[in-house]
Amino acid sequence: MADRVVKVIEKAAENGMDVMWDIYPYNCSNTYINIVLPAWFLEDFDRNILSNFAKNRLRLEIFLIRKLLGFDFADIQIMNAAFTGGKELNGLNLREAAKELGLSSFETMFGIIKKSKGKALALFHRFSGDEGHQEILEALIAHPLSLYETDAVMRREGFKNPSSVGAFPKILGKYVRERGLLTLEDAINRMTLRVAERFGIKDRGVLRRGKSADIVLFNRETIQDNT
Template sequence: MRDESHGVHEAVAEAIDVGEQCGIHVQVAHLKLSGTGRWGEAEELLGQFTAARARGVDVHCDQYPYDWATNPLRFLLPVWLQEGGIDAMLERLADPQIRSRVRQKIAEVGFNNFGHIESWDDIRIANSPGAVRPGMTIAEIAAERDCDPLEAVFDIVVEDRGGTRILVRSMSEEDVRRIAAEPSMTVGSDGPCVAPYGVTSQGKPHPRLYGTFPRVLGRYARDEGLLTLEQAVAKMTGNAARALGMADRGLLREGQAADVVLFDAGTIRDEATFDEPHTYPAGVGTVIVNGEVVIHGGEHTGALPGRLLRRREGALG
């Protein structure tokens, strides 16, 4: 989607309009209101989808249950600065006048696609090919380097050629909870495959990679009552599979792929944190993927039966 901050309502309207005019399915991924200037507008945002469905538009959206987002550090900077690729961006950042221009723009409208952020402590390093340490905030890095925080951002982008990824607290928990409670919303982690061992265990990625589903089941459903356990399960299984056109997934019935999670509804909770993100959740005893047990007793068996899933033609509905 074009924008998740200043122009989020216009971006949603644009996506819906494309689907409506072309007669195609629209899936808005990780729906959010990013930046303090858009906080509190969840009801208005969700209303756009309700109105579209009332007109017959086939539109769905999903969410991860956190008020932090993740992106490359360079995505804090204006789009025009990044035009032409990494080398062109680095050449521009070598010019003090351009840095001053970027500084002024950020002061006016906030960060690209994140809007205004409350504090430099709300931007953390996830991983980096350079010298900055995962887990540090931009405020901490600036203090360590004895420089202005935005100057630290400029310098890190130059030093590692834009390769550093960050975590940004750009959303309000109230908006996240309201979106999570929406009946039509599905649940997705918006994350790649990772494990607490091997090459994918490096850095400090977003805890949503391990915590998304148990967080919805444990915190939002069981503890806070934003939705029922049955609703929560449906959002992350059958409803999600149906929205994405996965005809043989998402339901426990004959003929479906045997993807099964056995969890304790009374103890399931997310354990992954920003300091220790590679942590399995509590309360999950067994996981079966394509008929093979991959987690037993809370530990990985070593089996890797997962495979790429493709939408079946005509499966949407």
């Protein structure tokens, strides 16, 4: 749907609406694992998590969603299981965790949701492509209406979203230096001044007398994402 959505935003901008999007350079998103739960389940979570009927209905719906959207349990990677004894699952995808526990992938996912009360964090891969198919991601990064961000949920423990420390180095290394999608100056401008202006932050974003002295030094020939 990316092409259609971009056209809608472009048209709105052409008509005078102040609209942009933000993006980070990875094919995954991070959020709570209960994002996979439908609205009816979430509306009465405490009751449904204990109901066999609700569990079986959810099992069927997850099966249908997987068939229709093409995602797999291997696409869901546990960042922080968020329950006592769950640390050994951090970093594993649901298929790997299921093998470790000797359960089905659905039972593993449901168990994590139940034990963590929906507070487990997960990375959802193939969110906007994969390492072999980044056409959509590259087009969105290069588009003049995009700004750059990290959008990472940070915790002291668990598996980290690579975006938390790798987003800007990856844009500068892979998409600027290697792929030539945009100039170094344009990329830095979208990471600093334009973002500060977007959020009304007056004291940073540009090197100028009277501004905060937040400076990052890097080698443009070697900077890369090491995550």
